[in-house]
Amino acid sequence: MASTPTLFVDVWSDFVCPFCYLETPVIDQLRNAYGDAVEIRWHAFELRPEPTALLDPNSDAIADSWENSVQPLAAERGLTMRLPPVAPRSRKAFETAMFARESGRFEVVHRALFKAYFEEGIDIGDTDALLDIAATCGIDPEMLEEALDEGTYTDLVIEDEEFATKLGVSGVPFAVLSREGAPGAEPPPPIALRGAAPIQHFEAAIERLFPDGFPAG
Template identity: 50%
Template sequence: MIPMPTVRMDCWTDYVCPFCYLQMDILDRFIEESRVPIEREWHAFELRPDPIPLIEPDGEYITGIWLNAVYPLAAERNVKMKMPPVAPRSRLAFEMAFFSRTAGRFDIVHRALFKAFFEDGRDIGSVDVLLEIARECGVDRTKLASSLAQQQCKTAIENDEAMAGRLGVTGLPFVMLSRTSEGTRTGTPVVVRGVAPLEHMTAALDRLLADAPAADVQTRSTRRTRP
């Protein structure tokens, strides 16, 4: 009997990227409806790391993106979200998310950070806000505060971003599907860029399992560029 292949799904995301939030439900459905086991791993990718200037939260640039792309897609996918009143850096949010892995709370924190920013308009660049989210998610606030102050997860975040650089990640969301054997990637991975519909994700999986040549599916995404 031929063993069922296992697929690894590496996802690069940023908590201030609306398209990443819009893609989350699609990725959840993709895993739930897949005919093969899929192991998902989230990775950090800061669209505006220091010292890239932050955008104006109500400026013409970001307002245009929301009116022309984010809100229409959110309505199409029935996702509740609104343009945040702040435009923070996401490094501290990543520090919190990575720390939460040690407490087995990554998934709940990961989703709570997106909701806090895109539904509630909270400043996820603020330590006080992150500590309050931690309380809501059952994460030890004292230990988190210490981790944030000491940047204990800095290396892990930088390793993720270095890997993204090697893979040529310039926009989000970015998903790489790989076949694995005993935890090791085998064959040629398939990349899906942007807010791909479920059908694109399924087609990418079909190509991967057929061991087809490398594929790179491009859809709408947020890119790491200066305004």
């Protein structure tokens, strides 16, 4: 595979969105298929930032969505998911992931946050819970706590969300596939995929971006 990325996949998601977790196996398939030739870039998108009202996890609408949409897709994609008993804010979770990125632990923390919420029902809006999760991933909890208290990464979360607004993102998961142009040529326009798109949609987008075939490096 290419030693430098030739395909870029930018994904906006929220740790409290079940369909965002359901998209992670598809992203894993992309990474496994294309290796270093693809660069996955995750971005923050809070579905319910302050002061937006939080959902009631015990509502009939949530239960129906899980029974009819979430659980069937989870079974199809090989994920174990349980309806969480809490509906937290996700900003601190995003700040935790961004802290982890600087120490090269983003991927493991990113996955651990999703699993903690959707498999164990942990309140990922709680700072102590975030410190515990991060510590199991090799992150210094004292340094993380200081960063969360000081809001060191708050602006980065907001920047991600402001960029999403400029792109017209109103829901997640939302992915944008793009590539650089050949020397002296304009690259093809980026392709957006909305919702928990299957791998076939990504493959079709890649074929459009690379009509002569994806370079193997």
